[in-house]
Amino acid sequence: MTAPVSATDSLTRDALAVLQPAFAGTDTAPAWLLRLMENGMTGVGLFGRNVVSPAQLTSLTGQLRAANPHALISIDEEGGDVTRMEVGGGSSFPGNHALGAVDDPALTRAVATEMGRRLAACGVTVNWAPSADINSNPDNPVIGTRSFGDDPALVARHTAAFIEGTQSTGVAACVKHFPGHGDTDVDSHLALPRIGVDLETLHARELVPFRAAVAAGTRCVMSAHILLPALDPELPGTLSPAVLHGLLRAPATDGxxxxxxxxxxxGMEMDAIAATHGMERGTVLAIAAGADAICVGGTAWEEDQVLALRDALVAGVRTGLLTEERLHEAAERVRDLGRWTVAARERSTAGEPAPGVGLEAARRALTVTRPAGRPAAVPGGPAHVASFNPATNIAVGSETPWGLAAELGRLLPGTTESVHTPDSAPGRSAADRAREILDAAGERTVVAVVRSAHRHAWMAQTVDALLAARPDTVVVEMGVPQATPAGAPHIATHGAARVCGQAAAEVIAGVG
Structure with missing residues (x-):
C-alpha cells in the first residue's frame, strides 16, 4: 500500500512543477490554479480561449506571475495559420512557409523579434515555436505551411534565425516537433503516426534543423508523438528513452x-498518447523517458484533472516506474527556465518595434504567375471571391478567420463571397459547383481562393471547371503551392495569415 499524497512534501511539489496545464478564463485565472501556482506548480499553457486583447492578456499573466514570479507562461504563436494572440482576426505575421519562400534569415529574425516583443509585453515567457519540421511529405495534414520548406538546410537556417529573434526579447523559444513530424500523412492529434525512415535518412534530413536549433541556443525542445521504429519500435518519441535521452540528450560524440x-x-491529451497509453500513465512514462514539462492543453482543465496527473507521478515514483531523481531533475529544469525568463526579460536586446515587418514579409513571400499578356490586377470593379474551405487541423483551430474576401472588399467595394466546403451540396459534380459560383459572380471577376488544393480533389476539380468556363479566373493558393500554377494570374501566398490575404488582395486590386 502506497503512502498518501501530501500537498506540501518535496516529491509532490516536484510532481506539480512539471505540469503545464491549460485552463478556462480570460479576465480572472481560476482560484484553484493560482493556489497550485503558489504551492509548486510552475507554469500554464495559454490558448485562443484565454485571449481577448493585449491589455486583457497582460492582466491575466500578471495574476499568474503574482502567484509564482518565475512562472512559465507558454503559448503557441507560430504566426501564419497558428496564432493564439490574434485568434479572432488572423495573424499579423506570415507563417514559416512564407518566410522560407522569401529565404532571408534576417527577415525571419526580424519577424520573430517583433512577435517575441509583443509576447513579452503581454507577459508571455515561452513561445512553443518554431516548427522545425521538414515538409518532406506534401500530403502532411498537420504541418504543411507550418514548415519553412522541404530543404533541410533552408529549414535549419530559418529555425536558427527564428530562435535568435525570439530569445532576444527574453521569451524562450521551443523548437518542435522532435525528431521531426514532416514525413507523415497522419495527424498525431487523431492517431499515432509511424515514420519508417532509417537512421541515415533521419540524421541527414529530419535532425538537421534540430541540430541548428541546439547550436542557436534554443532553451526548449518539444517532442513529437510519432513512432520511429529505427529508434524505438514500440514507444512514440514522447515516451521513448531512446529518442529523448539516447538521441536528443546524448552528446554529439555518441551520435x-x-x-x-x-x-x-x-499535448498529452492527443490521441497518439491518450488513446494508446492513457494520460496518467503516459505522463509518468514521458518524465521517465527524459521529458521535463508536461503540456496538457487541448481542452481547458480543472483542478481534479491536474491533481490526478500529480498523484500519478507520485505513485509512479513509489511503485518504481519513475525514479525520484529523474522527477526532481525535470522539476529543476523547469524552475531553472523560469529563472532564466525573468533575467532574460531584463536584458532584452530586441531593439525598436517594427510593427510593419509582418506585412512586409507577406508581400515579399508572394509568388505571382501570370499568363502571357495578362495583368495581375483587376482594378476598377468588384470581384466575386469563391473561398474553398477544407477541414482545418486541430493545431490551427477552426475559429481563426482566413482568406482575402474582407481585404479585397475593402479595396474593391462591392466584392462578394461564397464559401464552399467538402460537405456543402454533397454529391454535386465539380461542374455543378462551378456553375453555382459563376451564377453568384455574374459579371464580376472570379477569384478562387484555395488551400493546398493538391490534397483536396473536390477543390482542384472545381477550380479546373471554373478555369474551363472562365479563363480569366484568378486563383489564389493560400496553402502549400504543390499543384501546377493555373489562373489569370495564379498567386501563391504560402500561408493563410491575415497579412497574406492582404498582400494578395493588393496585387489583385492593383494597389500597394
Whole structure:
C-alpha cells in the first residue's frame, strides 16, 4: 500500500512543477490554479480561449506571475495559420512557409523579434515555436505551411534565425516537433503516426534543423508523438528513452544532439498518447523517458484533472516506474527556465518595434504567375471571391478567420463571397459547383481562393471547371503551392495569415 499524497512534501511539489496545464478564463485565472501556482506548480499553457486583447492578456499573466514570479507562461504563436494572440482576426505575421519562400534569415529574425516583443509585453515567457519540421511529405495534414520548406538546410537556417529573434526579447523559444513530424500523412492529434525512415535518412534530413536549433541556443525542445521504429519500435518519441535521452540528450560524440535545456511534451491529451497509453500513465512514462514539462492543453482543465496527473507521478515514483531523481531533475529544469525568463526579460536586446515587418514579409513571400499578356490586377470593379474551405487541423483551430474576401472588399467595394466546403451540396459534380459560383459572380471577376488544393480533389476539380468556363479566373493558393500554377494570374501566398490575404488582395486590386 502506497503512502498518501501530501500537498506540501518535496516529491509532490516536484510532481506539480512539471505540469503545464491549460485552463478556462480570460479576465480572472481560476482560484484553484493560482493556489497550485503558489504551492509548486510552475507554469500554464495559454490558448485562443484565454485571449481577448493585449491589455486583457497582460492582466491575466500578471495574476499568474503574482502567484509564482518565475512562472512559465507558454503559448503557441507560430504566426501564419497558428496564432493564439490574434485568434479572432488572423495573424499579423506570415507563417514559416512564407518566410522560407522569401529565404532571408534576417527577415525571419526580424519577424520573430517583433512577435517575441509583443509576447513579452503581454507577459508571455515561452513561445512553443518554431516548427522545425521538414515538409518532406506534401500530403502532411498537420504541418504543411507550418514548415519553412522541404530543404533541410533552408529549414535549419530559418529555425536558427527564428530562435535568435525570439530569445532576444527574453521569451524562450521551443523548437518542435522532435525528431521531426514532416514525413507523415497522419495527424498525431487523431492517431499515432509511424515514420519508417532509417537512421541515415533521419540524421541527414529530419535532425538537421534540430541540430541548428541546439547550436542557436534554443532553451526548449518539444517532442513529437510519432513512432520511429529505427529508434524505438514500440514507444512514440514522447515516451521513448531512446529518442529523448539516447538521441536528443546524448552528446554529439555518441551520435546525439547534446541538448541540455528543457524538453516539453506535445499535448498529452492527443490521441497518439491518450488513446494508446492513457494520460496518467503516459505522463509518468514521458518524465521517465527524459521529458521535463508536461503540456496538457487541448481542452481547458480543472483542478481534479491536474491533481490526478500529480498523484500519478507520485505513485509512479513509489511503485518504481519513475525514479525520484529523474522527477526532481525535470522539476529543476523547469524552475531553472523560469529563472532564466525573468533575467532574460531584463536584458532584452530586441531593439525598436517594427510593427510593419509582418506585412512586409507577406508581400515579399508572394509568388505571382501570370499568363502571357495578362495583368495581375483587376482594378476598377468588384470581384466575386469563391473561398474553398477544407477541414482545418486541430493545431490551427477552426475559429481563426482566413482568406482575402474582407481585404479585397475593402479595396474593391462591392466584392462578394461564397464559401464552399467538402460537405456543402454533397454529391454535386465539380461542374455543378462551378456553375453555382459563376451564377453568384455574374459579371464580376472570379477569384478562387484555395488551400493546398493538391490534397483536396473536390477543390482542384472545381477550380479546373471554373478555369474551363472562365479563363480569366484568378486563383489564389493560400496553402502549400504543390499543384501546377493555373489562373489569370495564379498567386501563391504560402500561408493563410491575415497579412497574406492582404498582400494578395493588393496585387489583385492593383494597389500597394
Amino acid at each position: 546525439g544532439l547534446g541538448f541540455d535545456g528543457l524538453i516539453f511534451t506535445d
